[in-house]
Amino acid sequence: AQKxxxxxxxxxxxxxxxxxxxxxxxxxxxxxxxxxxxxxxxGELVFLIRRNSFDEQNExxxxxxxxxxxxxxxxxxxxxxxxxxxxxVYFCALVVSGSARQLTFGSGTQLTxxx
Amino acid sequence: KAGVxxxxxxxxxxxGQQVTLSCSPISGHRSVSWYQQTPGQGLQFLFEYFSxxxxxxxxxxxxxxxxxxxxxxxxxxxxxxELGDSALYLCASSLAPVEGANEKLFFGSGTQLSxx
Numbered sequence: 001a002q003k004x005x006x007x008x009x010x011x012x013x014x015x016x017x018x019x020x021x022x023x024x025x026x027x028x029x030x031x032x033x034x035x036x037x038x039x040x041x042x043g044e045l046v047f048l049i050r051r052n053s054f055d056e057q058n059e060x061x062x063x064x065x066x067x068x069x070x071x072x073x074x075x076x077x078x079x080x081x082x083x084x085x086x087x088x089v090y091f092c093a094l095v096v097s098g099s100a101r102q103l104t105f106g107s108g109t110q111l112t113x114x115x
Numbered sequence: 116k117a118g119v120x121x122x123x124x125x126x127x128x129x130x131g132q133q134v135t136l137s138c139s140p141i142s143g144h145r146s147v148s149w150y151q152q153t154p155g156q157g158l159q160f161l162f163e164y165f166s167x168x169x170x171x172x173x174x175x176x177x178x179x180x181x182x183x184x185x186x187x188x189x190x191x192x193x194x195x196x197e198l199g200d201s202a203l204y205l206c207a208s209s210l211a212p213v214e215g216a217n218e219k220l221f222f223g224s225g226t227q228l229s230x231x
Contacts, residue, residue, distance in 0.1 A: 035219070043203060044119075045222035091158065101148040101209060101220060102171050105158035 002027045004094050006106035013082050014114050021077045021109045023092030029053075031097035034068065034075045039089040039108070048090075051075065082113045117141065119223035121206050127229045133194040136226045140187050140208030147189040148220065149181060152203040161204075164189055193228075201230045 003026040013019045025034065036048040049059060051068050059066045063080045079086055089110050093103040120139040128134050140147050149161040160173040164183035181191040187208070193200055207220035 037222075042224055043205075043227075044224040045205065045207070045220075047219045047221065050219050093158075099171065101146055101163045101207065102160045102173070103150075103158075103220070104160075107157045 002094050002096060002104040004092050004104055004106035006092055006109050008109045010110045010112070012112045012114060015084060016081050018078060018080050019082050019111065021090050021111065023075045023077065023106060025073050025075065025094045027094060027096055029096040033095050035093040035103065036066065036077050037091045037093060039091060045091065084113050084115055087111060087113045119206055119208050119221050121223035121226050123226060124224065125227045127231060128196050129231050130196055130198060132196050133192065134196060134228060135190050135192045136204055138189045138206030138223060140189070141221055144208035144210055145187055146209045147183055147187060148207045149191050150205045150207065152205060161191065196230045198230050201228060203227050
């Protein structure tokens with residue numbers, strides 16, 4: 001069985017601060033995919049990134065960056081120079097090969113960016 | 116290109132009733148998945164449909180069912196509603212060019228179901 005742990009339930013930062021959201025996963029499969037989704041108050045989950053288990057290269061997209069470390073089973077997400085619009089719930093998720101769309105989600109981290 | 120559309124946005128039912136939720140995927144997407152989101156259990160996978168066939172099912176009782184039509188639109192049904200069924204029900208679609216492919220999911224805004 002798969003498991004995703006987001007130990008940070010809520011994080012509050014002041015605008016322009018950097019913030020890192022932690023994600024730790026468990027799986028026995030060697031082929032899997034990791035995702036980050038953002039859920040604003042409107043409810044829909046917005047896709048941010050997908051990473052497969054064979055690609056440990058870190059990725060940067062604008063103010064967002066992701067650090068994937070198989071050795072520690074972690075897939076952390078950093079927002080640089082946070083903005084009020086970044087306030088949302090962020091979910092980390094895992095899917096193993098062959099399970100297609102059956103994602104296992106973490107419990108989410110509520111990020112509040114204060115002006 | 117229109118996103119994933121879920122109707123209705125809000126729904127209030129009483130215990131014992133049944134409810135049907137609708138999901139229209141992004142045009143061209145063949146896979147539709149359903150998730151339940153509650154404060155206590157978080158996001159949990161319900162089931163997935165691909166080309167009108169249920170391919171995967173989560174750990175939910177038989178009261179939860181679904182179907183997919185030839186145009187890829189999907190409905191999910193919950194019979195004999197219980198208080199614990201109150202949740203945000205999210206639908207997600209994906210291209211699924213190859214069965215089993217792990218491409219990203221596009222989610223709708225959900226249907227907020229309240230059972231009184």
